[in-house]
Amino acid sequence: MNKRNQLRLLALAGAMAPLSAMAHTGHEVAGFVQGILHPLSGADHLLVMLAVGLMAVGKTHDMSSRTRIAVPAAFLLAMVAGTLLAMTGLSVPFVEQGIVVSVIAAGVLLALAVRFSLVAGIAVASGFALFHGLAHGAELPLAVHPLAYIAGFLITTSVLLVAGTRLGQLADSYSMGMVSRIAGVAVAAFGVLAAV
Structure with missing residues (x-):
């Protein structure tokens, strides 16, 4: 791998170093800017969205560009559905x-x-996204501008999903299948640590 691609991977790894472990810890949800920043404020969002992007590239039987679009798009739609469900007052435990x-x-x-x-x-990505969307929706009664907040977090979520997909494509093009496996181990380890 050349130095330019090594720097790209290093920059992506740096972006995954969040300020806090979970993004649902009493942060401000006032409007667009807070929505943009929200998915970057916790590793739970960063890691799942990057992982879904990676899964869309190399973890399906159908390796077409349709898969690279459909899986992240399903994540976005399910996240919006979860947000809207929570905004209607649906209370989901855990x-x-x-x-x-x-x-x-x-x-x-x-x-x-x-x-x-x-x-x-699509089903797996949607299942992950539903919980993230429910958490977003539960926070929205505190928002001054809920639609602006939703627009903000959807933009950043899209960027993270595309980043995961691009990382997967980059790893694929250099026959570095182990990148996804190593990323998977790191993501799972973080999840286990967050659970304790």
């Missing part, structure tokens, strides 16, 4: 625990290089 489980599961799936059909990949 949302934070569901988020931790999504981190661990995403890591294990990557580490084991589990291959999915397109439908299964």
Whole structure:
């Protein structure tokens, strides 16, 4: 791998070093800027979204560009659905625990290089996203501008999903399949530490 690609991987790893472990810890949810920053404020969001992007590249039986778009798009849609459900007053117990489980599961799936059909990949990504969306929606009554906040976190979520997909494509192009496995181990280890 040339130095430029090594620097890209290093920059991505640096971006994964968050200020706090979980992003749902009483932060400000006032508007657009806070929505943009929210997914970057906790490793739970960063790791799951990057993991879903990685899974979309190399962990499905269908290696088409359709998969690279469909799996992250399903994540976004399910996250919005979870947000809207929570905003309607639906109370789901153990949302934070569901988020931790999504981190661990995403890591294990990557580490084991589990291959999915397109439908299964969409279902797994959607399941992860639902918990993240429910957590977002539960916070929104505190927001001054809820729609602006939602727009902000959707933009950053999209960027993180694309970053994961691009990292997977980069690893694929250099025949570095171990990158996803190593990332999976790191993601799962973080999830286990967060659970304790």
